[in-house]
Amino acid sequence: MELLEIKNLNKSFDNKEILKNININVSGGKIIGLLGKNGVGKTTLIKLINDLLTPTSGEILVNGKKVGVETKKVISYLPERTYLNKNMKVSEVIDYFKDFYDNFDENKAKKLLKDLDLDVNEHLSKMSKGMQEKVSLVLVMSRNADLYILDEPLGGVDPATRDYILDTILSNFNEKASVIISTHLIADIERILDEVIFIDKGEIVLQGDADKLRNKEKASIDEIFRRMFKC
Numbered sequence: 001m002e003l004l005e006i007k008n009l010n011k012s013f014d015n016k017e018i019l020k021n022i023n024i025n026v027s028g029g030k031i032i033g034l035l036g037k038n039g040v041g042k043t044t045l046i047k048l049i050n051d052l053l054t055p056t057s058g059e060i061l062v063n064g065k066k067v068g069v070e071t072k073k074v075i076s077y078l079p080e081r082t083y084l085n086k087n088m089k090v091s092e093v094i095d096y097f098k099d100f101y102d103n104f105d106e107n108k109a110k111k112l113l114k115d116l117d118l119d120v121n122e123h124l125s126k127m128s129k130g131m132q133e134k135v136s137l138v139l140v141m142s143r144n145a146d147l148y149i150l151d152e153p154l155g156g157v158d159p160a161t162r163d164y165i166l167d168t169i170l171s172n173f174n175e176k177a178s179v180i181i182s183t184h185l186i187a188d189i190e191r192i193l194d195e196v197i198f199i200d201k202g203e204i205v206l207q208g209d210a211d212k213l214r215n216k217e218k219a220s221i222d223e224i225f226r227r228m229f230k231c
Contacts, residue, residue: 009058036199076145109142
């Protein structure tokens with residue numbers, strides 16, 4: 001049984017097709033790049049997997065179950081925009097996650113925050129956008145989930161911090177879990193990718209093993225993407 005199965009998925013808004021016939025299988029132990037320019041349907045797909053939108057047609061299964069209350073328990077989701085209450089201290093947000101999620105590891109969260117030089121006693125409102133995004137990522141990666149879905153996790157952080165964040169992602173999920181990273185910053189993340197899914201205008205235009213694609217095309221994933229879309 002696959003960790004994630006997406007079958008013939010379509011999504012329309014006001015008769016406009018946003019996603020067209022999406023088929024994806026994700027097994028455990030993989031880091032998958034969901035790659036594409038802004039506005040091509042990546043976030044819509046992620047929201048559908050997280051049961052925040054309803055498909056027009058098709059099916060999404062997580063561990064063999066239709067998306068819903070049960071699947072939300074095993075998916076740890078980082079949205080593109082932070083949803084945290086900025087009036088709270090970081091320590092209060094940790095307590096909130098600890099109470100809300102049975103699989104939240106408080107000790108892991110505090111260690112990662114310390115590594116990133118983030119003060120648990122500081123209010124989120126006093127932090128920069130980049131610092132807030134680091135806190136959000138730490139909270140998401142501190143859950144012992146089956147599937148981590150990260151929507152643009154590197155967009156607001158400085159380049160010096162990106163390598164640490166990628167290493168954090170690499171080292172903080174178990175071997176049976178998988179990570180889907182949605183981004184347009186392909187060069188920054190490609191070193192950690194096992195598989196890639198290129199999406200354009202709501203359709204999957206290329207998907208496969210990252211190393212096999214590199215060998216076949218004699219190019220990096222970023223270069224392949226730029227060729228296809230003439231970036």
